[in-house]
Amino acid sequence: MTRLLAQDVTLGYEGRTVATDLSVAIPDDSFTVIVGPNACGKSTLLAALARVLAPQEGAVVLDGHAISSYRSKEVARRLGLLPQTASAPGGITVGDLVARGRYPHQQLLKQWSDDDEKAVVEAMTLTNVADLADRAVDELSGGQRQRVWLAMALAQETPILLLDEPTTYLDISHQVDVLELLARLHDESGRTLVAVLHDLNQAARYATHLIALRPGGVVAASGPPAEVLTEELVTDVYGLACRVVPDPETGTPMVVPRRPLRGPASEKGARTGAADGALRADG
Template identity: 70%
Template sequence: MPGTQPTGAARLRAEDLTLSYEQRTVVSSLDVEIPDRSFTVIIGPNACGKSTLLKALARMLKPRSGQVYLDGAGIAAYRSREVARRLGLLPQSPTAPGGITVGDLVARGRYPHQGMLKQWSADDETTVLEAMRQTGVLDLADRPVDDLSGGQRQRVWLSMVLAQQTSILLLDEPTTFLDIAHQVEVLDLCADLHARKGHTVVAVLHDLNQACRYATHLIVMRPGGTIAAEGDPATVMTAELVEDVFGLPCRIIDDPETGTPLMVPAAPQRYVPEDLAARSTGPGVSAGSVMAESGRGVG
């Protein structure tokens, strides 16, 4: 049985982690701690190692070197069923068996709790129903998963992870392929699980503004699989950081809804036809002035 958790250490952390696919190194000598009971969001440019790091934290990818620790022990020391009792993973673009219903798919979240001497119980049934209720899919229990919309399917997958009854949830790009309304719906649900249920949530996201709105702890990765910055989004997210890591000039302002950092990309200087400039600005103002003005005020 794995050892006990050192005093003060995060439940999920990695030390000197190097991750590779065959001969290509994606993450190099990385140290990271996931604060307990945080909503941690990992952001960074494409191919910087965000999803690769999440796979290693979930024991889906074996490190070339270094170690991932879960509850005080190397995660490799646990049996697979024990890992699944401690953390749940929602991968990118999960696929369901053809024809499976919502209720049957969510029930698969209880498999880590089954065994030779413990079969399906009333407690399992209650847990599955509660997971579907939390994600708002209880009325879809008898529907085939294939018949659902993208937003509904994502809530069903999240429901299955909740049925595992783990206090750590790892979500790899949970909003991919969803329209904006369903993106907000899924992230609001994750925020509620964090705030009201006390879950530690770790999500990989692409949208910087969504990351800042929902995260209590932000990890910014740069190409080469190193960490550029981490901490409170209000402190971490600066225009200098965005331009350095993403190569995007911008302005950071306060989100009028939440007060969290809001990234506004700098406007390019665009050519404005003479007739449009005349209609927009009146006599005496040249198209060149309008063209220059279009890039002013953001930087």
């Protein structure tokens, strides 16, 4: 039984199809990570799973029913979305922004409850932004801001949480912070997480279930990272020659790209060659 799956969906925007007949299932209680080259439809798939993009054909199924048959608020009580681009209204405070995650639990005449307050405080504590509650979001650094958006999604308190590239724009230590936090959420609160990530090594390290998409929105492989992330797959999906070695820290697969094949040229020679090529292409 999987709570969330896409069945033969065709996804796209006006005049442009991103994926055809795509089917994926998100295993319950998994930390699923979707990887794939640029523009392969990862974010589009995530948007469809979150119901913010309607499939042109096929259906996304949540808890046994087509996701389009639910009321919007009902969907938002079951799954949350951390989108890639979101804009904070000018001057809004951190606390107020995080509190917006409570919208699906509120009504027109019941705009705040003790549950709301508890969820907001908890989410801000988890993401370590509680001390920033009164600050304006505009004034924060990129890393802080990303944690605030994450707090908003956590305050929504949904059993399923979808995250579109939660580590973009973050330096490596903040990337690790966010991923460790997600792993902890997954382990401790039993939430099902689905994240789109770019870094294959991070994906392999944190995912319990990996879905690799090929350009054109085709599933190349899915399963435990140790089975999915192979040299053949990376070559096949990304067109990149590589070695896959055990991560010295965790033993999960780690992708090490190979240098393009060249003669016995030194590193310096190889660089010069590349520069020459670029010059010729320009001319």
